[in-house]
Amino acid sequence: MGFFDKLKAAFTKTTSALAHEVRRIVTRSPRLTAESMEELEAALLRADLGLPMTQQILGAVRHAFETQGRGGLDFIDIAVAEVEKSLGQGNSTLVQRPGELTVVSIVGVNGTGKTTTSAKLAHLVRQRGELSVLAACDTFRAAAIEQLQIWGKRLDLPVITGGYNADPASVAHDAITAAVSRNANWLFIDTAGRLHTKNNLMLELQKIHRVMDRKLPGAPHEVLLVLDGSTGMNAINQAREFHKAVKLTGLVITKLDGTSKGGAVVAIQRELGIPVKFIGVGEQPEDLQPFNAKEFAEALFASR
Numbered sequence: 001m002g003f004f005d006k007l008k009a010a011f012t013k014t015t016s017a018l019a020h021e022v023r024r025i026v027t028r029s030p031r032l033t034a035e036s037m038e039e040l041e042a043a044l045l046r047a048d049l050g051l052p053m054t055q056q057i058l059g060a061v062r063h064a065f066e067t068q069g070r071g072g073l074d075f076i077d078i079a080v081a082e083v084e085k086s087l088g089q090g091n092s093t094l095v096q097r098p099g100e101l102t103v104v105s106i107v108g109v110n111g112t113g114k115t116t117t118s119a120k121l122a123h124l125v126r127q128r129g130e131l132s133v134l135a136a137c138d139t140f141r142a143a144a145i146e147q148l149q150i151w152g153k154r155l156d157l158p159v160i161t162g163g164y165n166a167d168p169a170s171v172a173h174d175a176i177t178a179a180v181s182r183n184a185n186w187l188f189i190d191t192a193g194r195l196h197t198k199n200n201l202m203l204e205l206q207k208i209h210r211v212m213d214r215k216l217p218g219a220p221h222e223v224l225l226v227l228d229g230s231t232g233m234n235a236i237n238q239a240r241e242f243h244k245a246v247k248l249t250g251l252v253i254t255k256l257d258g259t260s261k262g263g264a265v266v267a268i269q270r271e272l273g274i275p276v277k278f279i280g281v282g283e284q285p286e287d288l289q290p291f292n293a294k295e296f297a298e299a300l301f302a303s304r
Contacts, residue, residue, distance in 0.1 A: 018047045018263075019076065019301055026075045032065045040075070047300075048232045049083075050267025057082045080297045083266055087293035092275045094125070094222055095249070096186075101179050103187045103212060105220035107205060107246065109238055110193030112226040113254040113280065115144060118190040119151035120288040121224075121252075121278065126157065130185040135175030136161040137168040137208065138192035148190055155285060158182070168192065168204070169211040176215045189220065202245040209246055222249045224277060229256040232264040239272055250277035254288075262300055 021043045025036050037058060044054040057079050064073055096102045106118045115138065122132035134157055138144035145161050152159035160178045162171040172189055179187040191208065194201035212219040225248050227235040242248060251274055253265050269276050279296070280288040 018043060022075055022079075022301075026073075032061070032073075037062075044079075044263075047263035048267060049263040050233065050236075050270060053083070053086060053263075053266050053270045056086065056270075076301050080301050083297040083300060084293045086270050087266060087276065087291075087296060089269075089273070089275070092250070092277050092291045092293070094121075094277065097218075097221060101176070101184055101187055101216065101219075102221050103176065103179075103189065103216060103219040104222040104224060105189045105191060105209065105212075105246075106224055106226060106252075107191050107242060107248075108193060108226035109195055110141075112193070112228045114138075114193060114226045115147050115190050116151065116283075117224075117226050117252050117254060117278075117280070117288065118188045119148065119155060119157065120280070120285050122157050122186065122188045123155045123285045124288065124290075125186050126155075131182065132157060132186040132188060133175065133179040133182060133184045134159045135172060135179075135187060135189045137171045137175070137189050139164055139166045139168050139171060140192050144190075144192070169208045172208050172212050173215050176212060176219065180216075197241070202241070205246055223247060224250045224252050225274075226252045226254055227268070229253045229262065229265065229279075233267060235264055236268050236271060239268055239274065243272060243274065248274050250275050252276075252278045252280070252288075254280040256281050265296070266300070 022040065025039045025043065041054055041058060044057060045051065060078050060082050061075060064078055094104065104121065106114045108114050118134055122134050126132050134148055134152055136145045136148045136159060139162055145164065149159050149161065160175040168191065175187055175189065191205060194205065209220060223246050225239055225242050227238060239251065251268065253276060256262060256279055265276060276291045278288055279291050
């Protein structure tokens, strides 16, 4: 099964409700009525697309109806086009420093899959023939270091570690030294999970980034927030607070397999303007892939 097929399968709960509900509404009447528009709005909001994106889609539908009439009007095609347009804004690829070490900080709340994401991203760039190194900067969660070491052994990736309860900023500092000495292209920093509402923990994250910047000016060059796709619209608050504390450069959406809240990805990007860079739909290393706005939009509204 290809990644696009996995993506469509992951959105089964979203699309089975959304696409069928939309088609039921638009085929019931040859005219686009106020009642049908209200029903379409409710269906899009239930899919967690958010109010701004929902209004953008409905605005495009009204414009198409006014200029083309009801004949040949395909609501799904319009919705896909608008979602793709919105998600396609911003740079969705990792920005690399040619010939130099690129440091990527992986941040987020507890349980979103930061450690596995760090390993999968390191594996992904290694598949392009580039040397990547992992740093275990979660020095507090039980077995966090061992978890990253297991991934490193499984994927044949070097892992830089410190001891438990060590200063994570110190580990990040040493990891940059080790990565530079290895002539690595990439360093992925696995930070500890932290609640976005805990100011002291956000200050600690800022400290880690300051130490990295002093060691290697400009580091971290990418700051990726890992969000659990099953949390839906609640993820917006996480993204907003992390973005205030440390300037985010991209989002990684994990655990999309089996969720009914796939539309939240659109709402988050639409509201905060932070590009989605990677999405995950499974446990295997290859189940984390670069984000493709067109494929995502089509999968979100697929009827089968």
